[in-house]
Amino acid sequence: MATKCTKTKINQTDMRRDGVIESRVEEGLEEMMKSPKSKGPQGVQSRFFSFVMRLTTQLRTPFAWVVIAIPLYLFVTGLWGVLTWEPAVTPAMFDSCTTADCELKIPKIIHQTYKTKQLPKEWASTPMLWNETHPEWSYQYWDDDRNRNFIKKNFPWFLEQFDAYPNGIQRADSVRYFILLTYGGVYADMDITPVRNIEPMLGDAELVMPVTPNIGLTNAFMAAVPGNAFMKLLTESLTSYANRWYHISRHWQIITSTGPAFVWHVASTYKGPMLRIPASVWGKCKICDKACPVVPGGYLKHLHGDSWHSWDSYLFNYVIFCHQYIMFALLTTVIVLVGQKQNTRAWAAANMELVITAFFLLIFSAMFFS
Numbered sequence: 001m002a003t004k005c006t007k008t009k010i011n012q013t014d015m016r017r018d019g020v021i022e023s024r025v026e027e028g029l030e031e032m033m034k035s036p037k038s039k040g041p042q043g044v045q046s047r048f049f050s051f052v053m054r055l056t057t058q059l060r061t062p063f064a065w066v067v068i069a070i071p072l073y074l075f076v077t078g079l080w081g082v083l084t085w086e087p088a089v090t091p092a093m094f095d096s097c098t099t100a101d102c103e104l105k106i107p108k109i110i111h112q113t114y115k116t117k118q119l120p121k122e123w124a125s126t127p128m129l130w131n132e133t134h135p136e137w138s139y140q141y142w143d144d145d146r147n148r149n150f151i152k153k154n155f156p157w158f159l160e161q162f163d164a165y166p167n168g169i170q171r172a173d174s175v176r177y178f179i180l181l182t183y184g185g186v187y188a189d190m191d192i193t194p195v196r197n198i199e200p201m202l203g204d205a206e207l208v209m210p211v212t213p214n215i216g217l218t219n220a221f222m223a224a225v226p227g228n229a230f231m232k233l234l235t236e237s238l239t240s241y242a243n244r245w246y247h248i249s250r251h252w253q254i255i256t257s258t259g260p261a262f263v264w265h266v267a268s269t270y271k272g273p274m275l276r277i278p279a280s281v282w283g284k285c286k287i288c289d290k291a292c293p294v295v296p297g298g299y300l301k302h303l304h305g306d307s308w309h310s311w312d313s314y315l316f317n318y319v320i321f322c323h324q325y326i327m328f329a330l331l332t333t334v335i336v337l338v339g340q341k342q343n344t345r346a347w348a349a350a351n352m353e354l355v356i357t358a359f360f361l362l363i364f365s366a367m368f369f370s
Contacts (some may be wrong), residue, residue, distance in 0.1 A: 069359035088280035096203025109185030173258035185227035205275035216264030
């Protein structure tokens with residue numbers, strides 16, 4: 001009984017002592033806030049220390065960490081990008097050869113596809129430009145009818161899935177993998193035109209995939225030898241990616257089932273050789289850039305594309321991707337408004353240092369890391 005009473009008294013003493021210490025810390029912070037601002041370096045250090053102490057106190061709640069998480073993430077990732085930055089590889093610097101003779105292995109065939117035999121005005125000259133810059137190459141034009149007949153004749157096991165795709169661009173995406181698997185050669189979207197012969201860029205590789213400046217790989221331009229293992233892997237993976245729970249919008253469904261995100265994900269599991277062409281070499285610009293000039297010594301020119309885009313493509317690309325700092329600032333504001341409801345102003349006033357820090361991280365990241 002005596003032992004129990006003694007433990008209770010000790011616990012009460014510890015609680016009172018902790019309370020006194022916390023009270024003294026808070027009184028010290030209040031005293032620092034009330035004290036007149038001293039001038040000089042010592043005054044700056046004192047105010048900074050006071051700011052940090054108050055911020056530390058405000059970060060004791062999980063909600064405060066929810067508020068600061070997004071700005072902090074953007075700042076850290078932006079800073080990491082700056083610290084790991086490397087100068088872009090130019091076409092003259094890019095080495096696509098693995099041997100001294102560097103013999104071209106990709107078949108000299110250009111494949112392009114469009115839904116009809118009649119091209120839009122802005123792409124009408126694309127076939128001619130490929131023929132002019134590659135006179136020794138064969139040019140193959142694939143429209144929707146030819147695409148379907150090709151699948152029906154050569155890959156009947158895939159025809160049901162091919163016809164089941166709800167969007168024409170999914171059929172255009174998927175058929176290009178089968179074409180390269182069968183014939184080899186180069187596939188290029190209609191909005192990609194050649195500036196000069198691309199053979200030096202292909203080197204002696206058996207598989208060429210371009211890196212996009214946005215994220216990952218893309219299927220807008222590809223080259224392979226017939227029977228290439230990666231193209232075979234892509235064709236065999238299409239059915240399993242056709243219907244996934246995360247296909248929440250048309251744009252997301254397209255890019256993750258047959259498009260660039262699908263290619264990038266499958267490539268992450270591929271262990272074979274692959275020549276990855278940097279965006280600065282094949283001349284692809286960021287999706288947020290208004291214009292895409294030809295790089296010095298470049299091989300390709302990029303016209304305006306995105307013919308299959310819809311409203312959710314604009315939301316995904318230009319709102320979320322290109323203006324992510326504004327979106328995250330709004331998201332942080334919404335978190336505060338929803339989390340505090342009627343007490344938003346009072347909470348912001350009581351957590352001013354947290355609000356200032358979150359705002360500074362967002363503005364700094366947008367100005368220097370975007």
